[in-house]
Amino acid sequence: DPSSAKAFPMPIDDSCDAPRQPFVIGVCGGSASGKTTVCDMIIQQLHDHRVVLVYQDSFYRGLTAEESDYVHDYNFDHPDAFDTEQLLACMHKLKNGQSVNVPIYDFKNHRRCSESFRKVNASDVIILEGILVFHDPRVRGLMDMKIFVDTDADMRLARRIRRDTIERGRDVNSVLEQYGRFVKPAFEDFVLPSKKYADVIIPRGGDNHVAVDLIVQHIRTKLGQHDLCKIYPNVYVIQSTFQI
Ligand code: ADP
Ligand code: C5P
Incomplete structure (x- = not known):
């Protein structure tokens, strides 16, 4: 009966019966665009939920002896610089409610700390941030929400010079050389195209x-829908869309 509103199918969130899966957020953007800063702001505002932050940087491959000898020629901004299989394995575990040991990366010496890890616990929200987290379709496919941090190139370079000289053991000349040879071209080839x-x-x-x-409001709505389903299992939640 087309005159009755009941005749029209309603969009219903039928995921209520499924065990609760964490809400996965990807945060992408150029180097020093403010990804970590934005993630910290989100985490601060979501203080009443369990939120963990996973850095793609933690999954930088260790360099071979030959690569270490020519470290200034190494492209840390290319997708091959990361161990994406290991990143995927960790994210799958976290998504399934298991805790993981994430490597700790040392930017000063360009290597992983071999003896220590960071334990990341199962959580309501998992945020994965990094310059290339939208590059691999398998990584993208894990995300419920994708955020791109868009900051002008001059601001990114200025912040990178300050950060890398203060925190990452570099001098201004090496930052500028690396930026021109690798960071800027890789941003144009891999990071910017993934903004779409x-x-x-x-x-x-x-x-x-x-x-x-x-x-943060959107994340709260999504987490709240799941909680409502648990308290009132017979109440259907109509899915909403989100636009800025
Ligand atoms: P990313 O994670 O994208 O590399 P960060 O959030 O770590 O970027 O920021 C890079 C540098 O810029 C850091 O030293 C940070 O303190 C600084 N920074 C980030 N956002 C701002 C901002 N809005 N104003 C001033 N400095 C900022
Ligand atoms: O924190 P951010 O997103 O800036 O980290 C990514 C950047 O770290 C890349 O642009 C890469 O050039 C840099 N990097 C580096 N030395 C390493 C590993 C990464 O300069 N050993």
């Missing part, structure tokens, strides 16, 4: 409090 996969683009990174507030 984003659900939300945040201009100005951590300065954009309105965008961060909206994102």
Whole structure:
């Protein structure tokens, strides 16, 4: 009966019966665009939920002896610089509610700390951040929400010079040389093209409090839908869409 509203199918979230899966957020953007800053702001606002942050940087491959000898010629901005299989294995475990040991990466010596790991526990929300987290379709496929942090190139370079000289043991000349040879070309070849996969683009990174507030509201809605399903299993939750 087309005159009756009941005759029309309603979009229903039928995931209520499934065991609760963490909400996975990918945060992508150029180097020093403010990814970590945005993630910290989201985590701070979601203080009443269990949230963990996984850095793609933790999965940088260790260098071979030959690569170590020519480290200034090594392209740390190419997708092959990461052990994506290991990243995927860790993310699958976390998604299935298991804790994982994530490697710790030492930017000063370009290597993994061989004896220590960071334990990441199962959580309600998993945030994966990195310059190339949207590059591999298998990694992208794990994400419920994709955020791209969009900051002007001059701001990124200025912040990178300051950060790398203070925190990562570099001098200004080496930062500028690496930027021209590898960081900028890889941004144009791999990072920028992956912006099209984003659900939300945040201009100005951590300065954009309105965008961060909206994102946090959306995450809360998604987590709340699941909690409602648990308390009132006979109540259907109509799915909503999200746009900025
Ligand atoms: P990413 O994770 O994308 O590399 P970060 O969030 O670590 O970027 O920021 C890179 C550097 O820039 C850090 O030293 C950080 O303190 C600084 N920074 C980030 N966002 C801002 C901002 N909005 N204003 C000033 N400095 C910032
Ligand atoms: O934190 P951020 O997103 O800036 O980290 C990624 C950057 O780290 C890359 O652009 C890469 O050039 C740099 N990097 C480095 N030395 C390493 C590993 C990564 O300069 N040993």
